[in-house]
Each structure stands twice: as C-alpha cells, then as structure tokens.
Amino acid sequence: MNEILPIPERVINELRAVVGAENALIDLEDRLAYSIDGTWVERLPQVVVLPTTAAQVGTVVVIAGREGIAITPRGSSSGLSGGALPGRGGIALSMARMRRIIEISRADQVAVVEPGVITGELQRAVEAEGLFYPPDPSSLGVSAIGGNIAENAGGARCLKYGVTGDYVMALQVVLASGAIIRVGGRTVKNVTGYNLRSLFVGSEGTLGIVTEATLRLLPKPRHTLTLAAEFMEIEDAAQAVTAMLMSGVLPVAVEIMDATTLACVEDLLRMGLPLDVGALLLVSADGNHLDGVRADLALLGQVCRDQGARAVQVAATGAESDALWRARRSIAPALARRKPNKLGEDIAVPRSRIPAMVRAIRRIAAEHDLLIPIYGHAGDGNLHPNILCNKHDSEEMARVRRAAGEIFAEAVALGGTLSGEHGIGLLKKEFLEADLGATQIAVMRAVKDALDPQGILNPGKIFPTGVSDW
Numbered sequence: 258m259n260e261i262l263p264i265p266e267r268v269i270n271e272l273r274a275v276v277g278a279e280n281a282l283i284d285l286e287d288r289l290a291y292s293i294d295g296t297w298v299e300r301l302p303q304v305v306v307l308p309t310t311a312a313q314v315g316t317v318v319v320i321a322g323r324e325g326i327a328i329t330p331r332g333s334s335s336g337l338s339g340g341a342l343p344g345r346g347g348i349a350l351s352m353a354r355m356r357r358i359i360e361i362s363r364a365d366q367v368a369v370v371e372p373g374v375i376t377g378e379l380q381r382a383v384e385a386e387g388l389f390y391p392p393d394p395s396s397l398g399v400s401a402i403g404g405n406i407a408e409n410a411g412g413a414r415c416l417k418y419g420v421t422g423d424y425v426m427a428l429q430v431v432l433a434s435g436a437i438i439r440v441g442g443r444t445v446k447n448v449t450g451y452n453l454r455s456l457f458v459g460s461e462g463t464l465g466i467v468t469e470a471t472l473r474l475l476p477k478p479r480h481t482l483t484l485a486a487e488f489m490e491i492e493d494a495a496q497a498v499t500a501m502l503m504s505g506v507l508p509v510a511v512e513i514m515d516a517t518t519l520a521c522v523e524d525l526l527r528m529g530l531p532l533d534v535g536a537l538l539l540v541s542a543d544g545n546h547l548d549g550v551r552a553d554l555a556l557l558g559q560v561c562r563d564q565g566a567r568a569v570q571v572a573a574t575g576a577e578s579d580a581l582w583r584a585r586r587s588i589a590p591a592l593a594r595r596k597p598n599k600l601g602e603d604i605a606v607p608r609s610r611i612p613a614m615v616r617a618i619r620r621i622a623a624e625h626d627l628l629i630p631i632y633g634h635a636g637d638g639n640l641h642p643n644i645l646c647n648k649h650d651s652e653e654m655a656r657v658r659r660a661a662g663e664i665f666a667e668a669v670a671l672g673g674t675l676s677g678e679h680g681i682g683l684l685k686k687e688f689l690e691a692d693l694g695a696t697q698i699a700v701m702r703a704v705k706d707a708l709d710p711q712g713i714l715n716p717g718k719i720f721p722t723g724v725s726d727w
C-alpha cells in the first residue's frame with residue numbers, strides 16, 4: 258500500500274459506471290478541493306468519488322479491494338487531525354451527497370440519518386419537533402454526522418450530555434469486503450453480542466464506512482442560561498471549574514478562554530470582551546423550569562466569585578447569551594488572523610489537573626518562543642492549546658513539533674490523553690504509543706487486520722509508522 262501507483266483508466270471507468278461520470282472526479286482542480294481539511298496539511302487523492310447509496314459504497318469498496326487502492330472516507334473535511342486527508346492517494350470517498358434525514362421519530366426519540374447530514378441541520382430539524390440532539394462541536398455549522406461518528410466528536414454541551422458516541426444507537430456500515438452490515442438497534446437496551454457499534458464509533462474511517470446512523474434524541478430542555486466570569490489569573494479560573502463541579506449543580510457547559518484567545522476574538526468581533534483578565538469562563542445551565550435554571554446559574558456564579566472571579570455577568574436575554582457563545586465559536590477565525598496556520602491540540606486531563614496543565618503549556622510556549630492560546634471545554638478537562646505557526650517556516654515548525662510532543666507528554670503524565678475529541682489521524686499517530694503503550698496498539702492492530710486485512714480503509718492513519726507525516 259506504500260507506493261502510490263496510477264489508477265488505470267478502466268478502473269476509473271468502472272467507478273464512473275457505479276456512481277455516474279459526474280460523481281467520479283479526476284481533474285486536478287476538483288481533486289485539489291479534496292486534498293485539504295481543517296489542518297494545514299495537503300494530500301492529493303487520485304480520484305474523488307461521491308456515492309449516493311450504501312450499495313454504491315459497497316461496490317466502490319469491492320473495486321478498491323480488488324485493485325489494492327486506498328479509500329479515504331470524507332465528511333465535511335473539518336477534521337483537525339488530518340483523518341480525511343488521502344495520505345496514500347487513491348479514492349477520496351466523499352459522503353456529501355448522502356445527506357438525507359430519513360426519519361425523526363418522536364415516539365422512539367430517534368433520528369435516522371445519512372452520514373453527510375450537517376450536524377447543525379440535524380439539530381434544527383429535531384428541535385422543530387421539540388427534541389434535542391446534544392452533541393455540539395463548535396464546527397456544527399459545517400461538520401457532518403458521519404465525520405462526528407468517526408471522530409466521536411464532542412463539544413461544549415458534552416459536559417452534561419456526553420459525546421457523539423453516547424447518542425449512536427445503530428449504524429449501517431460498509432466493511433472493507435464490501436459487505437453491508439447493521440450494528441446496534443433502535444431499542445434503548447441492547448446487549449446482544451459484542452458492542453460493534455462502539456467499535457466503529459471513533460474509528461476514524463479505518464474499520465468501515467458509515468452509511469446510515471440511528472441517533473438517540475432527548476426532550477429539548479426549555480431554558481438555557483449563560484454567564485461569563487472574569488478571572489485575573491487563569492489558574493483561578495481552572496480552580497473555579499473544579500469547585501463548580503463539586504457544587505451539586507451540573508452545568509451544561511464550562512468553557513475557558515485565556516487572555517491571548519480573548520484578545521484575538523475581540524480583535525475580530527469588537528464586542529467589548531475584557532482584555533485585562535487572565536481568563537474568561539462561559540458557564541451554561543439548562544432545565545425546564547426557568548426559576549430552577551436561574552437558581553442553578555446563580556449558585557455557579559457565586560462559586561466563581563468565591564474562587565476569585567472579578568466579575569460575573571449573567572446574560573439577561575437570549576441575544577446576550579448568543580453573543581457570548583458567538584465569541585466562543587469565533588475563536589478559530591480569530592486565531593487565523595494572527596498566524597496563517599495552527600496546530601490545534603486537543604489534550605484532555607482529569608479536571609483537577611487543569612491548573613497544572615495550563616502552567617505546563619505556558620512554560621512550553623515560553624521555552625519554545627511560540628504563541629499558544631489556550632481555550633477549550635474546561636468542564637471536561639479537554640483543552641485546546643493552539644500552537645500558532647507558519648507552515649512555510651521550517652525552523653518554527655521544528656519548534657512546533659517539539660512543543661507539541663512536550664504538551665502530549667505532560668498531558669499523559671498528568672493522567673490525561675492525547676485527544677479528547679479530534680482523533681489521532683495523521684498528525685498525532687507518532688505520539689500514540691506514549692499514551693496507549695505497545696500492547697494496546699497491538700490489540701488495535703489485530704482488530705484492524707481482522708476487519709480490513711488488505712489495509713485499504715484510510716491507510717496511514719492512527720497507527721504509528723515511525724515516520725512523521727508533517
């Protein structure tokens with residue numbers, strides 16, 4: 258699988274016959290559009306294939322297997338670990354044309370969707386029925402459900418509601434053999450056989466291609482309120498996170514933005530964010546009874562004050578709350594104005610270790626003379642230190658690599674992990690063994706070999722190769 262051989266014209270014609278000539282793209286300008294994702298790395302596919310049915314996906318996989326061609330599944334390409342990059346050429350299999358919401362059932366509280374459905378579109382559709390699909394990656398305006406499942410995506414609300422995998426009840430998956438299977442079911446309880454559904458969740462397109470998902474829904478909470486708490490020191494903000502989680506109230510979300518992040522967002526939005534503080538916490542509470550939600554938020558605000566918050570501002574209206582969350586969701590474009598590229602890290606540590614992790618990141622930033630804004634889902638210990646950089650500056654990129662390695666090592670030493678929600682993909686695979694150890698990686702390899710003996714599904718991802726891809 259290592260050498261990228263040209264794909265014969267007869268195979269291209271076969272693919273065209275399966276999906277239609279307009280859905281098998283070989284022109285360079287088309288392929289370039291599928292050579293990028295949310296990282297700075299580029300990998301060119303040899304052909305882009307856009308199927309519309311699981312049967313078409315199955316036939317494409319059979320052709321690829323027969324010819325030994327790599328297949329890289331692709332949702333909306335917002336991934337931040339390089340998972341959707343066709344690292345070994347071959348077929349970029351875009352699921353973008355499979356974007357039907359097949360069913361929303363109020364009785365069973367499930368949605369049945371194709372993998373290309375955009376996360377935010379699904380949320381709006383179920384909310385129109387009084388239901389709620391909680392997973393909310395900040396990229397929800399663009400990311401697709403298939404990509405969310407393959408990365409087991411999280412988001413701000415995951416503190417209270419859990420991650421994507423907690424909402425996956427059943428999957429239709431095309432295996433590397435081309436066989437189409439259904440795993441899981443539509444019942445609330447289901448322990449029949451191995452939990453293969455969970456095996457595919459978070460497998461980053463390396464074990465099978467998701468062609469349909471049955472997702473668990475909840476009743477939509479009637480009220481959500483948000484506060485912003487300003488701290489002079491980021492360590493105090495981190496301590497406040499732990500204190501809030503011990504207060505007896507479980508917030509929906511506790512997000513953190515450090516001073517550098519705030520400065521970048523204010524520079525972009527000019528909305529009056531405080532620029533003389535060490536960190537800002539955004540805290541939301543929800544429920545069906547407004548008085549109860551107000552009381553919960555008041556208690557959380559008091560905890561922040563007790564932990565040294567300089568000011569606590571409760572959003573009085575939905576519009577004020579939306580403005581605060583807009584600040585949070587604007588971080589990526591705001592950081593892009595400082596430096597052309599960034600390595601968006603995604604470490605997670607036990608919540609009590611957030612202050613230590615923050616201190617370590619600041620030390621590493623200073624030692625390597627790098628700008629590393631820190632923000633993230635502080636409530637679940639998932640921080641996004643973003644190492645700002647210029648991919649054309651090789652000396653700076655060498656420092657970025659060293660800093661990234663040290664941040665990962667520190668997270669693992671603190672009892673944490675490499676990735677809370679973005680996955681391993683291409684960018685983090687060389688750090689995997691430090692987290693999981695050789696024996697666990699060997700077990701994972703055995704699973705991969707059993708399901709994809711030829712290694713055609715998203716090769717070059719997750720597993721360390723000893724050679725860095727960036």
Ligand SMILES: Cc1cc2nc3c(=O)[nH]c(=O)nc-3n(C[C@H](O)[C@H](O)[C@H](O)COP(=O)(O)OP(=O)(O)OC[C@H]3O[C@@H](n4cnc5c(N)ncnc54)[C@H](O)[C@@H]3O)c2cc1C
Pocket residue numbers: 294295329330331332333334335336337339340341352372393394395396399400401402403404405406407408409410411412413461462463465466467468589678679682715
């Ligand atoms: C500004 C910004 C903010 C973000 N915020 C968050 C956040 O808060 N939380 C979070 O978790 N992530 C976040 N992300 C990362 C990213 O949006 C998520 O990882 C998302 O789940 C990727 O979805 P996608 O459709 O873009 O997938 P892609 O990037 O296209 O693919 C991601 C992986 O999924 C695989 N894949 C895609 N579709 C399928 C399929 N049908 N079957 C099998 N494998 C498949 C691909 O091969 C690849 O390995 C953010 C990204 C950006 C750019």
